[in-house]
Amino acid sequence: MKIALDAMGGDFSPQNPIVGAIQALRDFPDxxxxxxxxxxxxxxxxxxxxxxxxxxxxxxxxxxxxxxxGDNGLESVRKKKDSSISRAIDLVKNGEADAVVSAGHxxxxxxxxxxxxxxxxxxxxxxxxxxxxxxxxxFLLIDGGANIDPSPKHVVGxxxxxxxxxQSIVGxxxxxxxxxxxxSEPGKGTEFCKECYELLQEAPIRFVGNIEGHGIFKxxxxxxxxxxxxxxxxxxxxxxxxxxxxxxxxxxxKQSPWRMAGAWLARGAFRSIKNRTSTxxxxxxxxxxxNGICIKAHGNSSPRALRNAIRAARTAVQLSINTRxxxxxxxxxxxxxxxxxxxx
Amino acid sequence: MKIALDAMGGDFSPQNPIVGAIQALRDFPDxxxxxxxxxxxxxxxxxxxxxxxxxxxxxxxxxxxxxxxGDNGLESVRKKKDSSISRAIDLVKNGEADAVVSAGHxxxxxxxxxxxxxxxxxxxxxxxxxxxxxxxxxFLLIDGGANIDPSPKHVVGxxxxxxxxxQSIVGxxxxxxxxxxxxSEPGKGTEFCKECYELLQEAPIRFVGNIEGHGIFKxxxxxxxxxxxxxxxxxxxxxxxxxxxxxxxxxxxKQSPWRMAGAWLARGAFRSIKNRTSTxxxxxxxxxxxNGICIKAHGNSSPRALRNAIRAARTAVQLSINTRxxxxxxxxxxxxxxxxxxxx
Numbered sequence: 215m216k217i218a219l220d221a222m223g224g225d226f227s228p229q230n231p232i233v234g235a236i237q238a239l240r241d242f243p244d245x246x247x248x249x250x251x252x253x254x255x256x257x258x259x260x261x262x263x264x265x266x267x268x269x270x271x272x273x274x275x276x277x278x279x280x281x282x283x284g285d286n287g288l289e290s291v292r293k294k295k296d297s298s299i300s301r302a303i304d305l306v307k308n309g310e311a312d313a314v315v316s317a318g319h320x321x322x323x324x325x326x327x328x329x330x331x332x333x334x335x336x337x338x339x340x341x342x343x344x345x346x347x348x349x350x351x352x353f354l355l356i357d358g359g360a361n362i363d364p365s366p367k368h369v370v371g372x373x374x375x376x377x378x379x380x381q382s383i384v385g386x387x388x389x390x391x392x393x394x395x396x397x398s399e400p401g402k403g404t405e406f407c408k409e410c411y412e413l414l415q416e417a418p419i420r421f422v423g424n425i426e427g428h429g430i431f432k433x434x435x436x437x438x439x440x441x442x443x444x445x446x447x448x449x450x451x452x453x454x455x456x457x458x459x460x461x462x463x464x465x466x467x468k469q470s471p472w473r474m475a476g477a478w479l480a481r482g483a484f485r486s487i488k489n490r491t492s493t494x495x496x497x498x499x500x501x502x503x504x505n506g507i508c509i510k511a512h513g514n515s516s517p518r519a520l521r522n523a524i525r526a527a528r529t530a531v532q533l534s535i536n537t538r539x540x541x542x543x544x545x546x547x548x549x550x551x552x553x554x555x556x557x558x
Numbered sequence: 559m560k561i562a563l564d565a566m567g568g569d570f571s572p573q574n575p576i577v578g579a580i581q582a583l584r585d586f587p588d589x590x591x592x593x594x595x596x597x598x599x600x601x602x603x604x605x606x607x608x609x610x611x612x613x614x615x616x617x618x619x620x621x622x623x624x625x626x627x628g629d630n631g632l633e634s635v636r637k638k639k640d641s642s643i644s645r646a647i648d649l650v651k652n653g654e655a656d657a658v659v660s661a662g663h664x665x666x667x668x669x670x671x672x673x674x675x676x677x678x679x680x681x682x683x684x685x686x687x688x689x690x691x692x693x694x695x696x697f698l699l700i701d702g703g704a705n706i707d708p709s710p711k712h713v714v715g716x717x718x719x720x721x722x723x724x725q726s727i728v729g730x731x732x733x734x735x736x737x738x739x740x741x742s743e744p745g746k747g748t749e750f751c752k753e754c755y756e757l758l759q760e761a762p763i764r765f766v767g768n769i770e771g772h773g774i775f776k777x778x779x780x781x782x783x784x785x786x787x788x789x790x791x792x793x794x795x796x797x798x799x800x801x802x803x804x805x806x807x808x809x810x811x812k813q814s815p816w817r818m819a820g821a822w823l824a825r826g827a828f829r830s831i832k833n834r835t836s837t838x839x840x841x842x843x844x845x846x847x848x849n850g851i852c853i854k855a856h857g858n859s860s861p862r863a864l865r866n867a868i869r870a871a872r873t874a875v876q877l878s879i880n881t882r883x884x885x886x887x888x889x890x891x892x893x894x895x896x897x898x899x900x901x902x
Contacts, residue, residue, distance in 0.1 A: 284743060349802065359740060362748050396703060396790040399628060404706050404787055427794030431802035443748055444791055446740040450771030451795050458693065458775035459803055462834065466827035473827050479820025483810035490806065 215244055217527050218311035221251035222280045222298040223318025225514045228252075228259045231317060234520025236260075238528075239268045241521065245528055246271040248311055250302040252278070277301040280318075283513075287321020291329055300326045306506040307331055313507035313527035315498070317515045323508065324360045324501060331506040334536055336543035339368040340503035341442070342510060343379050344449060347490050348433040354380045355394075355438045359446035360501060366409035369393075369439050370417045370546070375502040376437035377419050378542045382533045383526075384436070392425035392435035394444060399424070406441065414439070418545040456491050498523030500530060502539065507531050559588055561871050562655035565595035566624045566642040567662025569858045572596075572603045575661060578864025580604075582872075583612045585865065589872055590615040592655055594646040596622070621645040624662075627857075631665020635673055644670045650850040651675055657851035657871035659842070661859045667852065668704045668845060675850040678880055680887035683712040684847035685786070686854060687723050688793060691834050692777040698724045699738075699782045703790035704845060710753035713737075713783050714761045714890070719846040720781035721763050722886045726877045727870075728780070736769030736779035738788060743768070750785065758783070762889040800835050842867030844874060846883065851875050 219235055221228045228251060235247045249256045253276040265272065277298040281290045291300060299318050303326045305311035316323050320342075328340055341357035341364075356376040361368065377389040393410055395403040400411060402424055414421045422435050427448070430438060440448070467477040477484070497519030501508040507530045511523035563579055565572045572595060579591045593600045597620040609616065621642040625634045635644060643662050647670045649655035660667050664686075672684055685701035685708075700720040705712065717735045724733040737754055739747040744755060746768055758765045766779050771792070774782065784792070807828075811821040821828070841863030845852040851874045855867035 286745075349806075362740065394791065396706065396787060396794070401630075426798075427791055427796075428798035428801070430795070431798050443740060444788065447738065447771055447788055447792060448795055450740070451774070451792055452771075452799055454770075454772035454775050455796055455799050456803065457772070459800065459831065459835070462693075462831055463827060466830050467824055469827065473824040476820040476823025476825075477827075480811055480817040480824065481820075483807060483813065483817050483821075486810050487803065487807055491803070 215528060215531055216246045216248060216311045217524055218248045218250055218275070218302040218305040218314045219524070220298045220302045220314070220316035220318050221249045221256045222277070223316040224511065227317065228256055230515055230517050231520050232256065232259050233263065233517035234515070235524065236263055236265060236268065237517060237521040238524035239271055242525065242528055245524065246273070247524075248273045248275050248305060250275045250277050250305070251280070251298040252276070275301060275305060281322040283319060285319060285322065287319060288325045290319065290322040291326045297322070299323055300330070303327055303330050303506070303508070306508070312531045313509065315509045315511060315520070315523045315527050317511035317513055317520060317523070320359060320510060323510055327501055327504045327506065327508045331504045331508070333503050334505050334540050334543075336540065336547050337371050337375070337503040339364055339371065340501050341368075341372040341375060342445075342499050343376055343502050344445075344499045346449075346452065348431045350433055352384065353430070353433050353436055353438060355440070355445055355448065356502065357440065357442040357445050358449050358499060359442045362441065362443040362446070364441050366406060366413050369410045369441065370413045371503065371543070372439045373414055373417055373419045373421070373437065374542050374546065375539050376439060378538045379500060379502055379535060380436050382535055382538060383529060386436065388420045389436035390422045390434070391419045391437045391439060392422050394430070394438050394440035394448065395424035395426065397424060398426055410439070418542070460488065497521070498526030500526065500535070505536065507535065559872060559875055560590045560592060560655045561868055562592045562594055562619070562646040562649040562658045563868070564642045564646045564658070564660035564662050565593040565600045566621070567660040568855065571661065572600055574859055574861050575864050576600065576603050577607065577861035578859070579868065580607055580609060580612065581861060581865040582868035583615055586869065586872055589868065590617070591868075592617045592619050592649060594619045594621050594649070595624070595642040596620070619645060619649060625666040627663060629663060629666065631663055632669045634663065634666040635670045641666070643667050644674070647671055647674050647850070647852070650852070656875045657853065659853045659855060659864070659867045659871050661855035661857055661864060661867070664703060664854060667854055671845055671848045671850065671852045675848045675852070677847050678849050678884050678887075680884065680891050681715050681719070681847040683708050683715060684845050685716040685719060686789075686843050687720055687846045688789075688843045690793075690796065692775045694777055696728065697774070697777050697780055697782060699784070699789055699792065700846065701784065701786040701789050702793050702843060703786045706785065706787040706790070708785050710750065710757050713754045713785065714757045715847065715887070716783045717758055717761055717763050717765070717781065718886050718890065719883050720783060722882045723844060723846055723879060724780050726879055726882060727873060730780065732764045733780035734766045734778070735763045735781045735783060736766050738774070738782050738784035738792065739768035739770065741768060742770055754783070762886065804832065841865070842870030844870065844879070849880065851879065
């Protein structure tokens with residue numbers, strides 16, 4: 215299996231993508247990596263690491279440009295045709311790679327993937343499906359920020375795709391799907407929320423109603439759907455608050471020798487919570503709905519997180535996630551087309 | 559100063575409002591309380607507590623109805639005219655009380671206050687201004703959920719009101735105002751966000767641009783504005799995650815005797831963080847923009863939180879918050895009316 219890795223994406227590139235790729239190559243013998251980016255820089259960085267025995271599974275695809283954080287995602291597809299993101303997606307489009315992994319510009323990745331790979335049959339909008347730690351395991355939030363202004367119909371697509379992905383990757387029975395909202399009763403929220411609620415009730419999923427932020431970490435649902443604006447606000451708030459609480463705790467624990475001794479005795483508990491809330495282990499957010507496997511890693515991904523993003527890509531390919539999504543969307547289309555027939 | 563207290567509001571009523579009121583009466587000798595609600599129940603509950611020396615500052619106003627959580631806020635104003643919330647607001651409207659405090663139905667409180675008290679001159683929509691703990695002190699989020707579908711112009715009003723409230727209550731120089739968004743650069747977010755950004759740049763406030771959830775707790779701004787849907791999602795997420803992290807930590811700390819000993823030694827640190835993130839101390843969220851002082855307490859408020867909500871009402875009255883808001887809105891109107899003149 216060949217995975218196209220955007221070697222120039224993320225805050226610590228090309229180092230972290232390269233070190234993460236080496237770890238993945240060691241851990242997953244069926245994976246080959248195409249490093250997409252400034253070939254000279256990539257070769258130089260790779261040369262600084264031990265890659266003995268892995269060379270046969272490493273190739274290069276030169277790309278002269280990089281999408282910068284200040285660039286407009288959509289425009290970058292047109293203006294930076296030779297960017298590492300665009301070229302990596304081209305490889306998937308042309309069948310030269312099975313999946314793409316990038317820690318680069320989210321908007322550029324979403325735009326390039328949607329334009330070049332197109333969406334799957336029956337899907338109009340792709341959505342970022344983010345695994346988030348909860349009381350008991352993880353839940354999946356979709357959309358994490360691919361589409362800030364979707365229609366309620368798109369949200370139904372997110373629900374179906376999220377259910378398929380969750381069941382395939384995490385397992386368990388049929389995933390419960392909740393709508394992120396500001397009240398638990400039906401009829402709460404904006405007009406958009408109300409329309410989503412109605413459509414979700416009729417969709418081929420296990421819809422359990424509205425879910426509020428204060429109950430969400432008790433995992434009342436395996437899949438939580440929302441528009442990409444709300445989802446992105448949610449994700450960044452969670453990330454910011456978790457980091458802040460731990461940094462406040464660290465400061466407090468250093469206030470006296472007793473506290474420091476206590477912290478040392480209890481260090482296993484802190485490590486365990488830190489691991490649980492770390493995004494590294496869940497590294498790799500699938501852009502669900504595009505016709506190709508496309509995994510977004512966090513911009514500040516560690517090598518470990520990038521290794522796990524490559525693992526996520528590998529799993530998605532192995533499980534034929536996209537075939538499953540197309541299959542799961544069928545009942546919705548049959549219903550819609552029979553409706554159209556009746557109406558016609 | 560007379561404060562109308564909704565004795566029937568919140569998850570633990572009438573106990574918590576009554577115990578909180580007794581604490582407030584003890585701590586603030588200039589405060590009198592009108593208990594609004596089922597007079598018999600209120601008298602009975604009050605009888606179970608020591609109120610010696612406070613009787614002269616306690617009065618009752620009977621209300622036969624209670625707005626339940628399942629009720630529609632707006633409809634409740636019409637359908638439950640004799641609710642404790644509506645009656646408490648009537649007292650402010652008729653000049654029989656200086657402020658109202660309620661831990662009851664948020665939607666009902668917002669609707670009743672807006673309809674009965676009307677908005678201040680120059681303000682079209684009221685907003686809930688919520689103080690949230692940050693790295694260094696607190697910041698104010700407005701709107702926390704009073705209006706889920708405001709216009710960008712309303713958000714400018716939130717910014718001005720939030721600045722006035724923050725400076726009056728917390729102090730410091732001119733408050734920095736940020737727009738809650740999904741990217742820091744100008745031009746990020748929905749069309750609504752972009753319009754807010756433009757208007758905020760021209761407003762008589764210290765606008766510092768977009769603010770993302772992951773940086774917000776480092777307090778890049780004293781005031782953060784957004785629509786009430788996004789604000790409510792943000793607040794509930796913060797509340798849910800903070801609670802979850804502490805409950806996960808508690809479970810982990812009980813996993814071994816060493817960890818338990820460590821937790822005991824470091825208990826001061828946990829207490830300090832818990833106090834810092836507790837909503838009790840910031841109990842009392844002002845509904846800014848209505849023509850009267852109106853403080854919302856959290857539905858699950860402890861007596862301490864209700865005591866602090868009464869304190870917040872007292873401070874708002876003492877500082878003539880509404881006069882200050884009207885004053886601060888003036889430059890905006892002068893600008894608008896001169897524009898209208900030019901355009902005409």
